[in-house]
Amino acid sequence: MRQMRALIIGAGIAGLAAAGALARDGWETTVLEQASGPRTAGYMIDFFEPGFTAAQSLGALSNLREYGQFYTRARYVDATGQTRAQLSMDSFLNAAGGKFFSILRPDIERGLREWVGHSTDIVQGAKVVSLDPGRYPDSGAPARVTLQDGREFGAELLIGADGIHSTVRSCLPVSAGGRQGTGPDRFLRHLGFHVFGYVFSDAALAARLGAEVLLTDSLTRQAGLYALPDGRVTFFGIVACNDPAPDTAMREDLFTRFRGLGPLVDQALERRPADMYEDFVAQSVVGLWHHGRSILLGDAAYAVSPLAGQGASLAVAGAELLTRTLRERDNDLSTAFADYEAAWRPVVEEQQAAGRRNTRFFVPPNRTSLLLRRGALHLMNLRGLNAFMARRAFGSVLPTQGPWAP
Numbered sequence: 001m002r003q004m005r006a007l008i009i010g011a012g013i014a015g016l017a018a019a020g021a022l023a024r025d026g027w028e029t030t031v032l033e034q035a036s037g038p039r040t041a042g043y044m045i046d047f048f049e050p051g052f053t054a055a056q057s058l059g060a061l062s063n064l065r066e067y068g069q070f071y072t073r074a075r076y077v078d079a080t081g082q083t084r085a086q087l088s089m090d091s092f093l094n095a096a097g098g099k100f101f102s103i104l105r106p107d108i109e110r111g112l113r114e115w116v117g118h119s120t121d122i123v124q125g126a127k128v129v130s131l132d133p134g135r136y137p138d139s140g141a142p143a144r145v146t147l148q149d150g151r152e153f154g155a156e157l158l159i160g161a162d163g164i165h166s167t168v169r170s171c172l173p174v175s176a177g178g179r180q181g182t183g184p185d186r187f188l189r190h191l192g193f194h195v196f197g198y199v200f201s202d203a204a205l206a207a208r209l210g211a212e213v214l215l216t217d218s219l220t221r222q223a224g225l226y227a228l229p230d231g232r233v234t235f236f237g238i239v240a241c242n243d244p245a246p247d248t249a250m251r252e253d254l255f256t257r258f259r260g261l262g263p264l265v266d267q268a269l270e271r272r273p274a275d276m277y278e279d280f281v282a283q284s285v286v287g288l289w290h291h292g293r294s295i296l297l298g299d300a301a302y303a304v305s306p307l308a309g310q311g312a313s314l315a316v317a318g319a320e321l322l323t324r325t326l327r328e329r330d331n332d333l334s335t336a337f338a339d340y341e342a343a344w345r346p347v348v349e350e351q352q353a354a355g356r357r358n359t360r361f362f363v364p365p366n367r368t369s370l371l372l373r374r375g376a377l378h379l380m381n382l383r384g385l386n387a388f389m390a391r392r393a394f395g396s397v398l399p400t401q402g403p404w405a406p
Protein backbone atom coordinates (compact mmCIF):
# COMPACT_ATOMS: atom_id res chain seq x y z
CA MET A 1 0.00 0.00 0.00
CA ARG A 2 1.26 3.51 -0.83
CA GLN A 3 2.47 5.55 2.14
CA MET A 4 0.16 8.44 3.10
CA ARG A 5 1.88 11.82 2.75
CA ALA A 6 1.75 14.57 5.37
CA LEU A 7 2.93 18.13 4.89
CA ILE A 8 3.77 20.05 8.03
CA ILE A 9 4.16 23.80 7.72
CA GLY A 10 6.67 25.17 10.26
CA ALA A 11 9.70 23.46 11.84
CA GLY A 12 8.92 24.94 15.23
CA ILE A 13 8.09 22.91 18.29
CA ALA A 14 4.62 21.75 17.26
CA GLY A 15 5.66 21.01 13.68
CA LEU A 16 8.71 18.94 14.58
CA ALA A 17 6.83 16.97 17.25
CA ALA A 18 3.98 16.19 14.82
CA ALA A 19 6.35 15.28 11.98
CA GLY A 20 8.37 12.87 14.12
CA ALA A 21 5.24 11.21 15.50
CA LEU A 22 3.62 10.79 12.07
CA ALA A 23 6.83 9.40 10.59
CA ARG A 24 6.90 6.79 13.35
CA ASP A 25 3.31 5.90 12.45
CA GLY A 26 4.35 5.22 8.85
CA TRP A 27 3.50 8.53 7.18
CA GLU A 28 5.81 10.03 4.58
CA THR A 29 6.45 13.40 6.18
CA THR A 30 7.78 16.67 4.79
CA VAL A 31 8.25 19.82 6.88
CA LEU A 32 8.32 23.18 5.09
CA GLU A 33 10.12 25.89 7.10
CA GLN A 34 10.54 29.49 6.01
CA ALA A 35 13.80 30.08 7.92
CA SER A 36 17.05 29.13 6.19
CA GLY A 37 18.23 26.98 9.12
CA PRO A 38 17.49 26.07 12.74
CA ARG A 39 16.40 29.08 14.82
CA THR A 40 18.78 30.31 17.51
CA ALA A 41 16.62 33.05 19.03
CA GLY A 42 14.60 32.73 22.22
CA TYR A 43 15.02 32.42 25.95
CA MET A 44 14.58 29.94 28.80
CA ILE A 45 11.27 28.13 28.93
CA ASP A 46 9.96 26.07 31.82
CA PHE A 47 8.88 22.71 30.46
CA PHE A 48 6.39 20.68 32.46
CA GLU A 49 2.97 19.09 32.03
CA PRO A 50 1.29 18.29 29.71
CA GLY A 51 4.27 18.48 27.34
CA PHE A 52 6.47 16.43 29.66
CA THR A 53 4.26 13.31 29.55
CA ALA A 54 3.59 13.82 25.83
CA ALA A 55 7.33 13.99 25.07
CA GLN A 56 7.78 10.85 27.14
CA SER A 57 5.17 8.90 25.18
CA LEU A 58 6.63 10.16 21.89
CA GLY A 59 10.05 8.91 22.98
CA ALA A 60 11.47 12.44 22.71
CA LEU A 61 11.89 13.24 26.41
CA SER A 62 15.54 12.17 26.64
CA ASN A 63 16.40 14.36 23.61
CA LEU A 64 14.91 17.36 25.41
CA ARG A 65 16.22 16.50 28.86
CA GLU A 66 19.73 16.39 27.49
CA TYR A 67 19.53 20.19 27.16
CA GLY A 68 17.44 20.69 30.30
CA GLN A 69 18.64 22.93 33.12
CA PHE A 70 17.75 22.97 36.79
CA TYR A 71 17.81 26.07 38.98
CA THR A 72 17.70 26.17 42.75
CA ARG A 73 15.59 29.28 43.24
CA ALA A 74 14.25 32.41 41.56
CA ARG A 75 15.08 35.68 43.30
CA TYR A 76 13.04 38.83 42.73
CA VAL A 77 15.49 41.70 43.10
CA ASP A 78 14.81 45.44 43.13
CA ALA A 79 16.93 48.09 41.38
CA THR A 80 19.20 48.42 44.43
CA GLY A 81 19.98 44.70 44.39
CA GLN A 82 17.82 43.87 47.42
CA THR A 83 15.92 40.56 47.31
CA ARG A 84 12.19 41.34 47.69
CA ALA A 85 10.78 37.84 47.16
CA GLN A 86 12.00 34.44 46.19
CA LEU A 87 10.72 31.08 45.07
CA SER A 88 12.43 27.81 45.82
CA MET A 89 12.41 25.78 42.62
CA ASP A 90 11.99 22.68 44.80
CA SER A 91 8.49 23.94 45.58
CA PHE A 92 7.73 24.12 41.91
CA LEU A 93 9.32 20.77 41.19
CA ASN A 94 7.17 19.22 43.94
CA ALA A 95 4.04 20.88 42.60
CA ALA A 96 4.87 19.50 39.16
CA GLY A 97 5.36 16.00 40.55
CA GLY A 98 9.05 16.08 39.56
CA LYS A 99 8.12 16.45 35.88
CA PHE A 100 9.81 19.76 35.27
CA PHE A 101 12.95 21.26 33.77
CA SER A 102 13.98 24.52 32.14
CA ILE A 103 15.23 24.55 28.56
CA LEU A 104 16.21 27.20 26.03
CA ARG A 105 13.67 27.60 23.24
CA PRO A 106 16.38 26.93 20.58
CA ASP A 107 17.41 23.79 22.48
CA ILE A 108 13.85 22.42 22.35
CA GLU A 109 14.03 22.79 18.59
CA ARG A 110 17.51 21.21 18.55
CA GLY A 111 16.41 18.25 20.70
CA LEU A 112 13.33 17.66 18.55
CA ARG A 113 15.37 17.85 15.34
CA GLU A 114 17.71 15.21 16.73
CA TRP A 115 14.74 13.04 17.71
CA VAL A 116 13.14 13.44 14.25
CA GLY A 117 16.48 12.48 12.65
CA HIS A 118 16.22 11.26 9.07
CA SER A 119 12.61 10.14 9.41
CA THR A 120 11.37 13.42 7.93
CA ASP A 121 12.41 15.63 5.05
CA ILE A 122 12.85 19.16 6.47
CA VAL A 123 12.92 21.74 3.68
CA GLN A 124 14.46 25.03 4.87
CA GLY A 125 13.90 28.35 3.10
CA ALA A 126 10.41 27.16 2.18
CA LYS A 127 7.93 29.94 2.92
CA VAL A 128 4.32 28.95 2.29
CA VAL A 129 2.31 31.78 0.77
CA SER A 130 -0.93 30.11 -0.27
CA LEU A 131 -2.75 26.82 0.00
CA ASP A 132 -5.75 24.73 -0.92
CA PRO A 133 -6.91 22.79 2.20
CA GLY A 134 -8.08 19.83 0.08
CA ARG A 135 -11.33 17.90 0.38
CA TYR A 136 -11.96 14.85 2.52
CA PRO A 137 -12.67 11.98 1.81
CA ASP A 138 -12.32 12.85 -1.92
CA SER A 139 -9.07 11.03 -2.74
CA GLY A 140 -8.53 13.17 -5.83
CA ALA A 141 -8.45 16.40 -3.84
CA PRO A 142 -5.23 16.54 -1.79
CA ALA A 143 -4.17 19.58 0.20
CA ARG A 144 -1.73 21.75 -1.77
CA VAL A 145 0.63 24.54 -0.85
CA THR A 146 2.56 27.04 -2.92
CA LEU A 147 5.86 28.49 -1.75
CA GLN A 148 7.12 32.02 -2.24
CA ASP A 149 9.59 30.72 -4.84
CA GLY A 150 6.77 29.06 -6.80
CA ARG A 151 7.39 25.45 -5.76
CA GLU A 152 4.28 23.39 -5.04
CA PHE A 153 3.68 20.46 -2.67
CA GLY A 154 0.65 18.24 -2.15
CA ALA A 155 -0.36 15.70 0.51
CA GLU A 156 -3.25 13.75 2.02
CA LEU A 157 -2.80 15.60 5.33
CA LEU A 158 -1.64 19.16 5.98
CA ILE A 159 -0.72 20.46 9.43
CA GLY A 160 -0.40 24.22 9.86
CA ALA A 161 2.16 24.54 12.66
CA ASP A 162 3.43 27.92 11.51
CA GLY A 163 3.14 29.81 14.76
CA ILE A 164 1.18 32.75 16.06
CA HIS A 165 1.39 34.71 12.77
CA SER A 166 0.19 31.66 10.81
CA THR A 167 -0.18 31.96 7.05
CA VAL A 168 -2.01 28.62 6.91
CA ARG A 169 -4.66 29.99 9.28
CA SER A 170 -5.20 33.02 7.04
CA CYS A 171 -5.66 30.74 4.01
CA LEU A 172 -8.18 28.37 5.63
CA PRO A 173 -11.88 29.23 5.57
CA VAL A 174 -11.98 29.27 9.38
CA SER A 175 -13.56 31.97 11.50
CA ALA A 176 -11.79 34.14 14.03
CA GLY A 177 -13.93 32.85 16.91
CA GLY A 178 -16.56 35.57 16.51
CA ARG A 179 -13.98 38.35 16.18
CA GLN A 180 -14.38 41.04 13.52
CA GLY A 181 -11.99 42.22 10.81
CA THR A 182 -10.41 40.79 7.69
CA GLY A 183 -6.61 41.03 8.23
CA PRO A 184 -4.46 38.23 9.70
CA ASP A 185 -4.56 39.99 13.09
CA ARG A 186 -8.26 39.19 13.45
CA PHE A 187 -7.20 35.84 14.94
CA LEU A 188 -5.16 37.47 17.70
CA ARG A 189 -6.20 38.63 21.15
CA HIS A 190 -3.58 41.16 22.24
CA LEU A 191 -2.72 41.12 25.92
CA GLY A 192 -1.03 44.53 25.99
CA PHE A 193 2.65 43.53 26.26
CA HIS A 194 5.76 43.19 24.11
CA VAL A 195 8.36 40.46 24.71
CA PHE A 196 12.11 40.27 24.00
CA GLY A 197 14.48 37.32 24.48
CA TYR A 198 18.02 36.37 23.57
CA VAL A 199 21.12 34.41 24.52
CA PHE A 200 24.65 35.79 24.83
CA SER A 201 28.03 34.68 26.18
CA ASP A 202 29.32 36.27 29.38
CA ALA A 203 31.16 33.80 31.61
CA ALA A 204 31.60 36.31 34.45
CA LEU A 205 27.89 37.17 34.57
CA ALA A 206 26.98 33.48 34.28
CA ALA A 207 29.24 32.65 37.23
CA ARG A 208 27.69 35.45 39.26
CA LEU A 209 24.16 34.20 38.60
CA GLY A 210 25.07 30.56 39.22
CA ALA A 211 22.09 28.25 39.64
CA GLU A 212 19.71 31.05 40.61
CA VAL A 213 17.26 32.78 38.31
CA LEU A 214 17.29 36.57 38.66
CA LEU A 215 13.92 38.27 38.16
CA THR A 216 13.23 41.94 38.63
CA ASP A 217 10.84 43.20 41.30
CA SER A 218 9.47 45.92 39.04
CA LEU A 219 6.30 47.61 37.81
CA THR A 220 4.91 47.49 34.22
CA ARG A 221 7.89 45.45 33.03
CA GLN A 222 9.59 42.23 34.00
CA ALA A 223 13.11 41.16 33.13
CA GLY A 224 14.82 37.87 33.90
CA LEU A 225 18.28 36.32 33.61
CA TYR A 226 19.25 32.64 33.60
CA ALA A 227 22.83 31.37 33.37
CA LEU A 228 23.89 28.26 31.48
CA PRO A 229 26.77 26.01 32.57
CA ASP A 230 28.77 26.86 29.43
CA GLY A 231 29.02 30.57 30.30
CA ARG A 232 26.03 31.76 28.28
CA VAL A 233 23.25 33.85 29.78
CA THR A 234 19.69 34.24 28.54
CA PHE A 235 17.70 37.44 28.96
CA PHE A 236 13.94 37.87 28.70
CA GLY A 237 11.93 41.02 29.11
CA ILE A 238 8.18 41.68 28.99
CA VAL A 239 6.95 45.25 28.97
CA ALA A 240 3.47 46.78 28.95
CA CYS A 241 2.58 48.13 25.50
CA ASN A 242 -0.91 48.82 24.22
CA ASP A 243 0.17 49.24 20.60
CA PRO A 244 -0.17 45.84 18.85
CA ALA A 245 2.11 46.96 16.00
CA PRO A 246 4.83 49.23 17.42
CA ASP A 247 7.19 50.68 14.80
CA THR A 248 10.98 50.28 14.99
CA ALA A 249 11.50 53.45 17.04
CA MET A 250 8.84 52.45 19.53
CA ARG A 251 10.23 48.91 19.84
CA GLU A 252 13.62 50.39 20.59
CA ASP A 253 12.01 52.64 23.19
CA LEU A 254 10.29 49.61 24.74
CA PHE A 255 13.63 47.82 24.97
CA THR A 256 15.23 50.76 26.79
CA ARG A 257 12.55 50.54 29.49
CA PHE A 258 14.42 47.60 31.03
CA ARG A 259 17.32 49.93 31.84
CA GLY A 260 17.78 50.84 35.47
CA LEU A 261 16.27 47.61 36.83
CA GLY A 262 19.63 46.66 38.33
CA PRO A 263 23.30 46.45 37.30
CA LEU A 264 23.12 42.83 36.10
CA VAL A 265 20.13 43.53 33.87
CA ASP A 266 21.87 46.65 32.52
CA GLN A 267 24.89 44.50 31.72
CA ALA A 268 22.69 42.02 29.85
CA LEU A 269 21.01 44.79 27.85
CA GLU A 270 24.40 45.82 26.49
CA ARG A 271 24.90 42.31 25.10
CA ARG A 272 21.83 42.18 22.86
CA PRO A 273 22.69 40.13 19.73
CA ALA A 274 21.30 40.73 16.23
CA ASP A 275 19.31 37.48 16.44
CA MET A 276 16.76 38.36 19.09
CA TYR A 277 13.26 36.93 19.64
CA GLU A 278 10.77 39.75 19.78
CA ASP A 279 7.01 39.82 19.44
CA PHE A 280 3.83 41.25 20.85
CA VAL A 281 2.13 39.13 23.48
CA ALA A 282 -1.09 37.66 22.13
CA GLN A 283 -3.33 34.61 22.05
CA SER A 284 -4.79 32.90 18.96
CA VAL A 285 -8.57 32.79 18.73
CA VAL A 286 -9.80 30.45 15.99
CA GLY A 287 -13.41 29.29 15.57
CA LEU A 288 -12.61 25.84 14.16
CA TRP A 289 -9.09 24.47 13.75
CA HIS A 290 -9.63 22.31 10.69
CA HIS A 291 -11.02 22.23 7.17
CA GLY A 292 -10.83 19.52 4.50
CA ARG A 293 -7.47 17.77 4.87
CA SER A 294 -5.87 20.58 6.87
CA ILE A 295 -5.61 21.30 10.57
CA LEU A 296 -3.89 23.95 12.70
CA LEU A 297 -1.59 22.98 15.55
CA GLY A 298 0.36 24.78 18.29
CA ASP A 299 0.44 28.58 18.37
CA ALA A 300 -1.31 28.78 14.98
CA ALA A 301 -4.44 27.33 16.60
CA TYR A 302 -4.18 28.13 20.28
CA ALA A 303 -1.25 30.39 21.26
CA VAL A 304 -1.57 30.94 25.00
CA SER A 305 1.14 33.69 25.26
CA PRO A 306 4.43 33.69 27.18
CA LEU A 307 2.43 34.85 30.22
CA ALA A 308 0.86 31.39 30.46
CA GLY A 309 4.31 29.75 30.43
CA GLN A 310 2.85 26.83 28.47
CA GLY A 311 3.36 27.46 24.72
CA ALA A 312 6.08 24.86 24.16
CA SER A 313 4.45 22.29 26.41
CA LEU A 314 1.06 22.64 24.70
CA ALA A 315 2.73 22.48 21.28
CA VAL A 316 4.28 19.08 22.07
CA ALA A 317 1.18 17.77 23.86
CA GLY A 318 -1.14 18.90 21.05
CA ALA A 319 1.07 17.17 18.49
CA GLU A 320 1.09 13.96 20.52
CA LEU A 321 -2.69 13.99 21.01
CA LEU A 322 -3.45 14.82 17.36
CA THR A 323 -1.18 12.11 15.97
CA ARG A 324 -2.41 9.57 18.52
CA THR A 325 -6.04 10.38 17.64
CA LEU A 326 -5.27 9.94 13.93
CA ARG A 327 -3.74 6.54 14.69
CA GLU A 328 -6.66 5.48 16.88
CA ARG A 329 -9.19 6.57 14.21
CA ASP A 330 -7.33 4.68 11.45
CA ASN A 331 -6.36 8.00 9.82
CA ASP A 332 -9.99 8.92 9.16
CA LEU A 333 -9.31 12.66 9.05
CA SER A 334 -12.85 13.94 9.70
CA THR A 335 -13.39 11.86 12.82
CA ALA A 336 -9.86 12.32 14.11
CA PHE A 337 -9.87 16.11 13.61
CA ALA A 338 -13.26 16.47 15.33
CA ASP A 339 -12.37 14.19 18.26
CA TYR A 340 -8.98 15.84 18.74
CA GLU A 341 -10.44 19.33 18.76
CA ALA A 342 -13.26 18.34 21.13
CA ALA A 343 -10.75 16.91 23.62
CA TRP A 344 -8.03 19.54 23.30
CA ARG A 345 -9.87 22.84 22.93
CA PRO A 346 -11.16 22.98 26.55
CA VAL A 347 -7.63 22.30 27.83
CA VAL A 348 -5.98 25.08 25.84
CA GLU A 349 -8.80 27.52 26.49
CA GLU A 350 -8.28 26.97 30.21
CA GLN A 351 -4.58 27.74 29.72
CA GLN A 352 -5.45 30.86 27.76
CA ALA A 353 -7.68 31.99 30.62
CA ALA A 354 -4.82 31.29 33.07
CA GLY A 355 -2.50 33.35 30.83
CA ARG A 356 -4.89 36.31 31.00
CA ARG A 357 -5.31 35.90 34.77
CA ASN A 358 -1.55 35.82 35.22
CA THR A 359 -0.77 39.15 33.62
CA ARG A 360 -0.86 41.01 36.95
CA PHE A 361 1.33 38.36 38.53
CA PHE A 362 3.98 38.38 35.81
CA VAL A 363 3.98 42.12 35.17
CA PRO A 364 2.46 43.97 38.13
CA PRO A 365 0.79 47.16 36.88
CA ASN A 366 0.86 48.95 40.25
CA ARG A 367 2.30 48.74 43.74
CA THR A 368 -0.66 46.80 45.16
CA SER A 369 -0.18 44.08 42.55
CA LEU A 370 3.54 44.02 43.28
CA LEU A 371 2.90 43.51 47.00
CA LEU A 372 0.32 40.82 46.25
CA ARG A 373 2.88 39.03 44.09
CA ARG A 374 5.41 39.10 46.90
CA GLY A 375 2.78 37.55 49.20
CA ALA A 376 1.80 34.90 46.66
CA LEU A 377 5.44 33.94 46.15
CA HIS A 378 5.83 33.57 49.88
CA LEU A 379 2.83 31.18 49.97
CA MET A 380 4.21 29.19 47.03
CA ASN A 381 7.24 28.34 49.14
CA LEU A 382 5.08 26.74 51.83
CA ARG A 383 4.72 22.98 51.67
CA GLY A 384 1.08 22.05 51.12
CA LEU A 385 0.26 25.37 49.49
CA ASN A 386 2.75 25.16 46.63
CA ALA A 387 0.69 22.73 44.53
CA PHE A 388 -2.45 24.80 45.08
CA MET A 389 -0.70 28.04 44.10
CA ALA A 390 0.95 26.47 41.07
CA ARG A 391 -2.39 25.08 39.91
CA ARG A 392 -3.97 28.49 40.40
CA ALA A 393 -1.27 29.94 38.14
CA PHE A 394 -1.16 27.20 35.53
CA GLY A 395 -4.67 25.76 35.51
CA SER A 396 -5.39 22.05 35.85
CA VAL A 397 -2.32 20.85 33.95
CA LEU A 398 -0.60 20.13 37.26
CA PRO A 399 -0.41 17.28 38.05
CA THR A 400 -0.96 14.96 35.06
CA GLN A 401 -4.59 14.44 34.18
CA GLY A 402 -6.86 15.05 31.22
CA PRO A 403 -7.31 13.93 27.64
CA TRP A 404 -3.59 14.04 26.83
CA ALA A 405 -2.78 11.31 29.36
CA PRO A 406 -1.80 8.30 27.22
Ligand SMILES: Cc1cc2nc3c(=O)[nH]c(=O)nc-3n(C[C@H](O)[C@H](O)[C@H](O)COP(=O)(O)OP(=O)(O)OC[C@H]3O[C@@H](n4cnc5c(N)ncnc54)[C@H](O)[C@@H]3O)c2cc1C
Nearest residue numbers: 010012013014034042043127128162163167298299311312
Ligand atom coordinates in the same frame (compact mmCIF):
# COMPACT_ATOMS: atom_id res chain seq x y z
C1 LIG B 1 12.61 31.92 16.72
C2 LIG B 1 11.57 31.76 17.80
C3 LIG B 1 11.93 31.97 19.13
C4 LIG B 1 10.97 31.86 20.13
N1 LIG B 1 11.36 32.07 21.42
C5 LIG B 1 10.45 31.98 22.40
C6 LIG B 1 10.82 32.20 23.75
O1 LIG B 1 11.97 32.43 24.05
N2 LIG B 1 9.86 32.13 24.72
C7 LIG B 1 8.56 31.84 24.41
O2 LIG B 1 7.72 31.80 25.31
N3 LIG B 1 8.18 31.60 23.15
C8 LIG B 1 9.09 31.67 22.14
N4 LIG B 1 8.71 31.43 20.85
C9 LIG B 1 7.34 30.99 20.61
C10 LIG B 1 7.22 29.53 21.02
O3 LIG B 1 8.12 28.74 20.29
C11 LIG B 1 5.80 29.11 20.78
O4 LIG B 1 4.96 29.91 21.57
C12 LIG B 1 5.47 27.69 21.20
O5 LIG B 1 6.57 26.91 21.40
C13 LIG B 1 4.57 27.01 20.18
O6 LIG B 1 5.35 26.52 19.12
P1 LIG B 1 4.84 26.45 17.64
O7 LIG B 1 5.64 25.36 17.02
O8 LIG B 1 3.38 26.38 17.57
O9 LIG B 1 5.25 27.85 17.01
P2 LIG B 1 6.69 28.45 16.71
O10 LIG B 1 7.68 27.94 17.67
O11 LIG B 1 6.50 29.90 16.59
O12 LIG B 1 7.10 27.83 15.27
C14 LIG B 1 6.47 28.19 14.06
C15 LIG B 1 7.43 27.90 12.92
O13 LIG B 1 6.75 28.11 11.68
C16 LIG B 1 7.59 28.82 10.80
N5 LIG B 1 6.76 29.54 9.83
C17 LIG B 1 5.97 30.62 10.07
N6 LIG B 1 5.33 30.99 8.94
C18 LIG B 1 5.73 30.14 7.97
C19 LIG B 1 5.40 30.02 6.59
N7 LIG B 1 4.55 30.85 5.99
N8 LIG B 1 5.99 29.01 5.87
C20 LIG B 1 6.87 28.15 6.47
N9 LIG B 1 7.21 28.23 7.78
C21 LIG B 1 6.64 29.20 8.53
C22 LIG B 1 8.40 29.73 11.73
O14 LIG B 1 9.59 30.19 11.13
C23 LIG B 1 8.65 28.82 12.92
O15 LIG B 1 9.82 28.06 12.77
C24 LIG B 1 9.62 31.53 19.81
C25 LIG B 1 9.27 31.31 18.47
C26 LIG B 1 10.23 31.42 17.46
C27 LIG B 1 9.84 31.17 16.02
